[in-house]
Amino acid sequence: MEKAIKKYFPIFVLPTLIAFAIGFIIPFLYGIFLSFCKFTTVTDFQWTGFDNYKRILYVNGVLDTTFLHSLWYTALFAAVCVLVINVVSFTIAMLLTKGIKGTNLFRTVFFMPNLIGGIVLSYIWLMLFNSILQHISKTIVSTQWYAFWGMVIVVCWQQIGYMMIIYIAGIQNIPGELIEAAKIDGAGFWQSLKSVILPMLMPTITICTFLTMSNGFKLFDQNLALTGGNPGKMSQLLALNIYDTMYGTAGWQGVGQAKAVIFFLLVAVIALVQNKLTTSKEVEQ
Amino acid sequence: MKRKLVAGILAAVLTVSLLTGCGSGGGNSNDQGESGDNTNAEEDAGGGTEDNESPDRSEKEDAAANKGRVYLLNFKPETDEAWQELAEIYTSQTGTEVNVLTAADGQYSTTQQAEMAKAQAPTIFNVGNVTAAQTWNEYTLDLRDTFLYDHLTDKSLIIEYDGKVAAVANCYECYGLIYNKKILGDYCTMENAVISSPEEISSFDVLKAVAEDINGRIDEINESFGYELQGAFASPGLDSGSSWRFSGHLANLPLYYEFRDDGCDLVGGEAKIDGAYLDQYKAVWDMYVANSAADPKTLNSGALNAETDFGMEEAVFYQNGDWEYSPLTNEENGYLVSSQDLGMMPIYFGVDDENQGLCVGTENYWAINSKASKEDIDASLKFLEWVITSEEGRDAITNQMGLSATFDTFTGTYESSNPFVQDANALMADGRTSVAWSFNATPNVDDWRADVVSALTAYTDGSGNWDGVVTAFVDGWANQWALAHEGEAESETP
Numbered sequence: 001m002e003k004a005i006k007k008y009f010p011i012f013v014l015p016t017l018i019a020f021a022i023g024f025i026i027p028f029l030y031g032i033f034l035s036f037c038k039f040t041t042v043t044d045f046q047w048t049g050f051d052n053y054k055r056i057l058y059v060n061g062v063l064d065t066t067f068l069h070s071l072w073y074t075a076l077f078a079a080v081c082v083l084v085i086n087v088v089s090f091t092i093a094m095l096l097t098k099g100i101k102g103t104n105l106f107r108t109v110f111f112m113p114n115l116i117g118g119i120v121l122s123y124i125w126l127m128l129f130n131s132i133l134q135h136i137s138k139t140i141v142s143t144q145w146y147a148f149w150g151m152v153i154v155v156c157w158q159q160i161g162y163m164m165i166i167y168i169a170g171i172q173n174i175p176g177e178l179i180e181a182a183k184i185d186g187a188g189f190w191q192s193l194k195s196v197i198l199p200m201l202m203p204t205i206t207i208c209t210f211l212t213m214s215n216g217f218k219l220f221d222q223n224l225a226l227t228g229g230n231p232g233k234m235s236q237l238l239a240l241n242i243y244d245t246m247y248g249t250a251g252w253q254g255v256g257q258a259k260a261v262i263f264f265l266l267v268a269v270i271a272l273v274q275n276k277l278t279t280s281k282e283v284e285q
Numbered sequence: 286m287k288r289k290l291v292a293g294i295l296a297a298v299l300t301v302s303l304l305t306g307c308g309s310g311g312g313n314s315n316d317q318g319e320s321g322d323n324t325n326a327e328e329d330a331g332g333g334t335e336d337n338e339s340p341d342r343s344e345k346e347d348a349a350a351n352k353g354r355v356y357l358l359n360f361k362p363e364t365d366e367a368w369q370e371l372a373e374i375y376t377s378q379t380g381t382e383v384n385v386l387t388a389a390d391g392q393y394s395t396t397q398q399a400e401m402a403k404a405q406a407p408t409i410f411n412v413g414n415v416t417a418a419q420t421w422n423e424y425t426l427d428l429r430d431t432f433l434y435d436h437l438t439d440k441s442l443i444i445e446y447d448g449k450v451a452a453v454a455n456c457y458e459c460y461g462l463i464y465n466k467k468i469l470g471d472y473c474t475m476e477n478a479v480i481s482s483p484e485e486i487s488s489f490d491v492l493k494a495v496a497e498d499i500n501g502r503i504d505e506i507n508e509s510f511g512y513e514l515q516g517a518f519a520s521p522g523l524d525s526g527s528s529w530r531f532s533g534h535l536a537n538l539p540l541y542y543e544f545r546d547d548g549c550d551l552v553g554g555e556a557k558i559d560g561a562y563l564d565q566y567k568a569v570w571d572m573y574v575a576n577s578a579a580d581p582k583t584l585n586s587g588a589l590n591a592e593t594d595f596g597m598e599e600a601v602f603y604q605n606g607d608w609e610y611s612p613l614t615n616e617e618n619g620y621l622v623s624s625q626d627l628g629m630m631p632i633y634f635g636v637d638d639e640n641q642g643l644c645v646g647t648e649n650y651w652a653i654n655s656k657a658s659k660e661d662i663d664a665s666l667k668f669l670e671w672v673i674t675s676e677e678g679r680d681a682i683t684n685q686m687g688l689s690a691t692f693d694t695f696t697g698t699y700e701s702s703n704p705f706v707q708d709a710n711a712l713m714a715d716g717r718t719s720v721a722w723s724f725n726a727t728p729n730v731d732d733w734r735a736d737v738v739s740a741l742t743a744y745t746d747g748s749g750n751w752d753g754v755v756t757a758f759v760d761g762w763a764n765q766w767a768l769a770h771e772g773e774a775e776s777e778t779p
Contacts, residue, residue, distance in 0.1 A: 040399075040420060041398055043402045128585040137582035142585075200721075230585065231585075232736060248729065249768065250416050250419065
């Protein structure tokens with residue numbers, strides 16, 4: 001039996017592998033290749049070496065700060081999102097596992113924003129923000145910080161419900177005996193939270209921080225619909241900056257591609273480090 | 286090793302795209318070919334085929350044309366329906382397969398880049414300006430010896446790049462200051478009105494005086510005539526849906542006068558500008574802002590709608606173009622203005638007011654994909670020839686799409702009925718010089734405009750100053766020009 005599986009596994013894997021190759025591996029490698037080319041359409045390219053990578057920072061002989069700006073702006077955005085989303089959704093999850101009345105209704109309501117597409121959501125929020133900010137003669141794109149907090153609010157509102165569901169599942173998985181034992185030993189709420197619940201929740205925390213972090217770095221639709229990168233390009237997150245380079249500047253498709261490769265490396269490294277950090281804190285049950 | 290890998294990947298990608306390309310296209314051309322027999326009668330009835338084809342143009346030739354494939358990547362979303370109908374008619378008449386794909390508003394370059402990479406790439410596409418012609422230089426066919434070029438009423442309505450006629454304009458448009466004749470006429474009857482008839486507005490100073498007077502006496506006007514006027518000018522929104530009216534269309538005037546002074550190509554532009562006419566630009570902008578109902582601090586909120594302001598008779602003046610005629614008069618929109626209220630005057634700029642006409646030009650140029658097969662190119666040229674000569678084609682362009690065509694085959698009933706176009710023609714007949722669309726020369730147009738808009742927003746909401754606008758305008762131009770043109774020398778060598 002095992003022998004047969006060993007013998008025939010390539011045949012069983014093949015369909016998926018082909019799909020994965022066509023849908024992911026080939027475009028990915030091809031994308032890396034294109035980042036070293038000058039191209040108009042993806043089938044029409046000219047090898048230029050590291051030229052595209054140089055142009056990310058040096059334009060017309062001067063330092064171009066738009067990419068660096070969106071780099072730290074995005075990092076800050078992702079950090080704030082990770083913190084806010086996880087703290088809030090964990091708190092809500094704790095509250096909604098206490099067995100209070102209407103728990104299911106609350107869970108549904110909190111999860112609902114996740115079902116709306118990012119673009120629609122942002123247009124609705126855009127109207128809300130602007131009609132409130134109007135009273136102080138501002139708009140959501142008056143400064144980059146209005147735009148920043150606007151995006152944070154929208155993204156949090158959208159993702160808290162999702163993370164909450166994951167946290168609820170995690171909390172429900174903690175054996176009741178452990179908490180009970182802690183109680184008998186005289187542990188208060190904070191003590192059992194710190195010494196029992198959080199350590200037991202580490203796998204969930206790993207997943208949630210990873211998801212919120214990568215979502216924060218990759219955010220695109222909300223950025224496009226809510227601020228469009230305004231004022232100027234000051235509220236462009238990395239994904240929008242890449243998109244803008246690709247389509248906004250004539251002949252710069254290659255530079256956009258090069259930025260995308262750097263973007264990939266960055267997100268990959270950060271995600272790996274984060275994964276390693278939180279996984280190392282996980283405890284055996 | 287590395288090379289092999291890359292070659293392998295490319296081969297794989299190409300094979301895949303070829304396979305998918307073949308699968309979707311070409312399949313149905315045979316069945317449709319059968320209906321191609323009655324074509325000649327139909328086409329000749331159109332009366333426009335005045336080229337030297339012999340009358341016994343036989344099925345043989347039609348059969349040859351049937352082999353080709355036409356794929357038009359349309360630029361104007363509002364004309365999509367009319368084009369789809371035209372494509373169907375043409376296919377049923379000739380059997381040639383015609384596909385029309387329309388890119389969503391503002392998504393043309395994105396769509397184009399994706400479509401052009403396909404094996405079944407568009408055969409006809411839009412080139413908006415010289416920069417686009419440069420980007421797509423390897424894809425544009427020289428149209429000098431074609432029917433399209435021969436029949437242009439004005440041979441300057443082309444984009445020339447790299448020694449070839451890269452694209453031919455298919456319609457022209459005009460823009461200026463749309464005004465409400467009824468309200469302005471009523472204003473003129475008031476006591477102490479600055480003018481006694483709308484025609485007296487013939488310079489920036491008069492326009493400004495009228496606008497300020499109207500804006501100052503809104504309550505009085507509303508009381509005497511029963512309007513619900515809110516400001517002289519429609520709101521000058523600086524959100525992405527409206528800011529191009531100022532960073533593009535209004536900015537055209539300082540560019541145009543500067544290019545004219547410098548004696549360079551009016552739509553080709555130059556590498557460096559001085560911003561010699563930016564004071565006038567500022568004066569016009571200040572006038573728009575000061576005399577509209579919108580809060581100058583929140584112009585970029587996206588909540589403003591200038592078309593509604595004007596349509597609902599809440600404003601007298603509205604800077605926009607002849608394409609606004611159909612939305613303003615479309616009954617579904619429920620606007621109060623009617624077509625006889627609509628007039629358009631030049632955007633008086635305080636430079637050469639007595640000679641300045643409307644801004645006339647276009648961003649709509651047809652280019653033919655030179656990388657398509659010979660049959661496809663021939664089929665595409667034939668299709669466009671049919672569009673500008675047949676009854677169906679001309680009717681669709683003039684009446685359904687409401688465009689002013691640029692070809693001499695559009696005579697008699699096919700001349701534009703758009704009142705704004707008639708205003709433009711009247712001004713031209715009056716000896717005024719139409720202002721060229723110099724903004725077509727803008728390098729990296731999206732980037733340049735974004736910077737200008739951002740500086741203009743900061744200036745208007747008080748967080749910046751006018752120097753910022755000048756910097757974005759002048760330095761931004763030189764910077765983007767250098768960027769957009771740096772590859773030129775090397776890419777021209779084969």
